[in-house]
Amino acid sequence: MGKxxxxxxxxxxxxxxxxxPVLKLVLGTCPTLAVSVSAFGALGMGIAVTFxxxxxxxxxxxxxxxxxxxxxxxxFILIIATFVTLLQMLLQKFVPALYDVLGIYLPLIVVNCxxxxxxxxxxxxxxxxxxxxxxxxxxxxxxxxxxIMAIIREFLGAGxxxxxxxxxxxxxxxxxxxxxxxxxxxxxxxxGFLTFGILIAIVNQISMNNEEKKKNKAKxxxxxxxxxxxxxxxxxxxx
Amino acid sequence: xxxxxxxxxxxxxxxxxxxxxxxxxxxxxxxxFLGVSxxxxxxxxxxxAVIFVMGIASIFAWLVELLLESLNVQYLQxxxxxxxxxxxxxxxxMVLKKFLPGLYSALGVYLPLITTNCAxxxxxxxxxxxxxxxxxxxxxxxxxxxxxxxxxxxxAGFTLAILLLAGIRERTNLELVPKAFRGFPLxxxxxxxxxxxxxxxxxxxx
Numbered sequence: 001m002g003k004x005x006x007x008x009x010x011x012x013x014x015x016x017x018x019x020x021p022v023l024k025l026v027l028g029t030c031p032t033l034a035v036s037v038s039a040f041g042a043l044g045m046g047i048a049v050t051f052x053x054x055x056x057x058x059x060x061x062x063x064x065x066x067x068x069x070x071x072x073x074x075x076f077i078l079i080i081a082t083f084v085t086l087l088q089m090l091l092q093k094f095v096p097a098l099y100d101v102l103g104i105y106l107p108l109i110v111v112n113c114x115x116x117x118x119x120x121x122x123x124x125x126x127x128x129x130x131x132x133x134x135x136x137x138x139x140x141x142x143x144x145x146x147x148i149m150a151i152i153r154e155f156l157g158a159g160x161x162x163x164x165x166x167x168x169x170x171x172x173x174x175x176x177x178x179x180x181x182x183x184x185x186x187x188x189x190x191x192g193f194l195t196f197g198i199l200i201a202i203v204n205q206i207s208m209n210n211e212e213k214k215k216n217k218a219k220x221x222x223x224x225x226x227x228x229x230x231x232x233x234x235x236x237x238x239x
Numbered sequence: 240x241x242x243x244x245x246x247x248x249x250x251x252x253x254x255x256x257x258x259x260x261x262x263x264x265x266x267x268x269x270x271x272f273l274g275v276s277x278x279x280x281x282x283x284x285x286x287x288a289v290i291f292v293m294g295i296a297s298i299f300a301w302l303v304e305l306l307l308e309s310l311n312v313q314y315l316q317x318x319x320x321x322x323x324x325x326x327x328x329x330x331x332x333m334v335l336k337k338f339l340p341g342l343y344s345a346l347g348v349y350l351p352l353i354t355t356n357c358a359x360x361x362x363x364x365x366x367x368x369x370x371x372x373x374x375x376x377x378x379x380x381x382x383x384x385x386x387x388x389x390x391x392x393x394x395a396g397f398t399l400a401i402l403l404l405a406g407i408r409e410r411t412n413l414e415l416v417p418k419a420f421r422g423f424p425l426x427x428x429x430x431x432x433x434x435x436x437x438x439x440x441x442x443x444x445x
Contacts, residue, residue: 026423029273030357034266074325081318089314104364107317111357113270189264190434197420197427205419 011130015137021114022145023203028114031105032146033192039162042150044098046143048087048106050136053115055083057135060123067124076119081110114142145199153195157186248388255392257440261358262400263433264441268358272401273426275349277412282405286398288349290391292328293362297390299323300363301383320363328353362393403433 021027028049035045059079060067067075088106091099099106109115118138123131154160159178185191261267268289275285303319332350335343353359366386407429416425 026273027270029269030266033269074322077321077325078318081321085314085317088317104361107364108267108357108361110317110321111360185435188434188438189266190431190438192266193427193431193434197424197431200427201417201419201424204424208419 008130008133012133012137015134015139015141016144017141020141020145020203021117021138022142023200025114025117026200027117028112028142029196031108031112032142032149033189033196034105035102036146036150036153036192036195037157037187038101039147039150039154041098041101042146043143044095045102045105046139046146048091048102049109049112049114049142050139051087052080052083052109053118053139053142054132054135056080056115056119057123057131058128059083060119061126061128061131064124072124073116073120076116076124077110080115080119084109114138149192149195149199152199153186153191156183157188157191158182247385251385251388252392253440253443255389256396256399257437258443259441260396260400260437261361261393262397263430263437265361267361268356268397271349271352271356272397272404272430273423275352276401276405276408276426279402279405279409282401283398284345285349285352286394286401287345288353289356289358289397290394292324292331292350292353293359293390293394293397294387295331296324296327296359296363297366297386298383299327300366301386304363304367316364316367320360324359324363358393358397362390366390400433400437404429407433 015021019025022029022032031045031049035041056076056079060076063075063079084107087109088099091102091106118135122134126134151161154163155175159180159182160174163174183191186195255261259265262269262272271285271289276282300320300323303323304316307313307315307319328350332343335350366389404426408426411425411429420428
């Protein structure tokens, strides 16, 4: 029981950290760059992508033995497009503010490579619960990455934190007189490329440092084991 | 009359190539932009394939949009477009293989990648903002020509951006860069500087 729990846990956390779809695998960059101007839009996009990812993963996993191998990609695209259309209708009806913020990038979730990649690489080969968890983890990883980027860009570009205007509530999020010193470039498309590039570089550096540590640890461990072996041999000889 | 048609065409061309460049300003088609830009000749191949598919896809998307509008089922737009594009890419691949093997061997590898290229779906959805309407059996509203030109020149904008990036990358590959910045990060920062240059064109068209 404990073992299977562990497995499910790693399926879930895989998408958030070790193979984060945005920062590690560099998938789904178009919407990431586009919606990360404001934290509110980024959160909305993250939730939308997570919804489609979980639903399509469950559906594809349920149908994985029914769909013939030759037409699987069109079938996956059709399933994904159906859920995206569903989401479009729901948002347009109930959350029009978010619908307007996401604009063209909402229908473009269909061609978001993360979703098709998870359908092909995971959901088409694994049981339903695993696939749902994988979708949820990947979606959460995506949301987290976009949100971090958006918070940085919004802070530097507009001098605010989590400004939103949603269903009658609005919050400017301006911090002191920071908006007067805002660096406009971060709200421009160029700022998106810059933030994303530097963020990936930071993640690369961190993972390189970790690997170095692991290598060093493995070296010292190997030395310890050898030393212990030698001590054992000495004791045996002495005995 | 001719001058107004000319100015519309000029607006489309300048807008799609420079001021509203698909990759650098609208963030569409970033995946192939980053992935297939290591060398100028592969970048050119990808760019030509995108122009080709975008032009044809725009024509078919126009027909589909006309059909959807006249049947009053616009909510099927996303599904219909992606299906038309996926089918179209398959057909184009088969036709090229059969009749133009030379062009096929040049573009062949890139064609399947284009199905999930959001630039192609993007141009159809963006064009659909000015959709055609059927009034008494006569097509009114946005013309086929507008969609087609928009498709072709958006593709040309993509090609321009990816070619420029590939040219820069061929040179930066020879430079000594900090380890963490090699690969994607440096490419993204290059794209940032290019994007700054392109956004300077935004004042040209009103």
